[in-house]
Amino acid sequence: MGNLLVAQSGGPTAAINATIVGVLEMAKLSENIEKVYGAKYGIKGVLEEDLIDLDELKRSTKSLELLKQTPAAVLGSCRFKLGKSGSGNMEAQCARIIEVFRKYGITYFVYIGGNDSMDTVYRLHQYCQTKGIADIKVLGAPKTIDNDLPVTDHCPGFGSAAKYIATTVAELERDISVYDVPAVTIVEIMGRNAGWLTASTAMARVNGGKGPALIYLCEHTFDIDRFVEDVREKTADGQGILVAVSEGIKDREGRYISELYQNNLKDEFGHGYLAGVGQILAQIVKEKIGCKVRAVELNLMQRCASHIASATDIEESRMLGMKAVAVAFEGKSGVMVTLDRQDCEEYTIEYGCVDISEVANQEKTVPLSWITEDGHDITQEMFEYLYPLIEGERNIRYRHGIPNNVLLL
């Protein structure tokens, strides 16, 4: 019998709140847990003893339903790494966290997040081991639209972002096809080092639409001359095309294309100007080819478009929240719960867990073998990996014309 604390960290997603719902559902059903708290703004809220009581939320069936469709992080988030320069001494921080846990009787801590958050789980677990603290269970639940955590087949939040991107790119393809003039629309997708989201633009083709004519992932070396030739070739028939590009494409030396160019961009007062890689490529197309060109950045919408979340993603995220509590009940600590895809015809997921040391501070990028040889599309294998993750639609509750949300902060 003890209390549970849940917190969220890293960038917002459409699915991170569903994991809280899973945690609360397990707490609701179990006599092992007395009270549930949430920490505001991630681990910072623990350090600052800024906790809120989630028991009322736990009791409300309607609120739990609305929470599953609420984007971002209902408890707030942070970009904070234990012991990282500026954030203070790690040992002192861990001691402070345990002090707060003791004060509130917390024996279960679920931290939902991406790479940095799993590092926090790792360090806190190590501290507990060193200090012989065995009654506090520290669990990680994955979350990141970037889909770059290792071991787990994919990450909660990714499927919803991919569904938003595939749908939006299909709509953009319809939009740019209305005029019979050559034009290039460059769609910039999030992803500095992992191209999973950019790859999902290919799914805009599933219902017969053309989708992007060219897809450039950040894992593949980007050559500007080659790009100009690719565009020239694809626009040769006089029609408009879509080009999808990762924000993190790099040249042969591994330098970001965006940084290479935007360093040169200055206004009349000499101030540097920040332009996205989509805009930079648009400028290049304009100068080298001269056709109509436009850059579209899917920007923050990729990570918060809950109104078109993948039902698969939301359900898996909820189940992972339940699984985190379940493995804690089994006495495990210092693990991250995982989605384990089964090798069978119908898409099937088993819920597992992995030692946090195998996950922390690692990054899973797209295998080069899943990018076509010409460097500007994805293979069938990649497509088959992605496809089930965007399946299924949620019955979103609207009120006054827009989706209804749970607001705690």
Place this chain on the structure above:
Amino acid sequence: MGNLLVAQSGGPTAAINATIVGVLEMAKLSENIEKVYGAKYGIKGVLEEDLIDLDELKRSTKSLELLKQTPAAVLGSCRFKLGKSGSGNMEAQCARIIEVFRKYGITYFVYIGGNDSMDTVYRLHQYCQTKGIADIKVLGAPKTIDNDLPVTDHCPGFGSAAKYIATTVAELERDISVYDVPAVTIVEIMGRNAGWLTASTAMARVNGGKGPALIYLCEHTFDIDRFVEDVREKTADGQGILVAVSEGIKDREGRYISELYQNNLKDEFGHGYLAGVGQILAQIVKEKIGCKVRAVELNLMQRCASHIASATDIEESRMLGMKAVAVAFEGKSGVMVTLDRQDCEEYTIEYGCVDISEVANQEKTVPLSWITEDGHDITQEMFEYLYPLIEGERNIRYRHGIPNNVLLL
């Protein structure tokens, strides 16, 4: 008994295809019409005799249902004004159009579009009158996300764009609220001369969300010093804020803010660089206030996000297509069909029509009395005008994880 021709023009919207559905439904039910044709790429398709037979589409219940959720313009579109410099002699063009009509037995022509398209209807109708052609009925059906056509209470396409914008801004507000640091996110909304779409960002507040802290419409003079002060004031409590801004905001002398600044932006080779007004304001906030700042452009997604179309908008658009055919049957020509809001408690629309001369080449902007005195929000009256237009959700048909569409071109 005669044939009907329908065509689409101007910028894509989520609702323009629903008007074709209405036209086809009336044709299906009436013995006045034998065959239905569509012209490809607007009036250009008529001039070039590039017509397609729509009878098969008309017969398919499933296709008509999918067409209502297909964005952009299923027949293609054009930016083409009769007799405008470069497009040739107007009288010769009208003669050519009538020649094609005669060849295909067309006695009903429905042109769906915005200001330029209504000008085409006007000129073609004038030509018919001058030449004593009484058996050909020329009808206009409104469509524009800008909502800037006069007489009609609002324009098909606007409500869906407004619903997408309100929903997206509500999601962005959740997204930017996760960190407890001062930050400014500037959302740039379409609209060079009419601020209706930017006003619709205020509806992000309907379910208790904060929505934008500041809303700048292009009808109100934009003062940069005042803007900086507004931002400083709204960020004083240390939290993140959203700022919504029309792409077409202008200074005291009526010059576009975007043009004033982007003329000064050059890369190292001296090439001019195109930046949106959101990016320009972001740069100003960065320099003058120094807090974290980001620009988000809703871009083409505003006009093609059919997956979150307003059910009110789609149904009204369909009904306007039916109404256009109905008024033609009554012998009218040279009119645009209209949405007439009734003065009663429950939102009620009657379908009317207006002489095309009252509509062509005119623009309806936001009344200054619907902008608050401080110049950075909308009034309750404006809110009440907007609110019913985003009401209602459609049961979108998905296939393989993304919405299913009808593709003709």
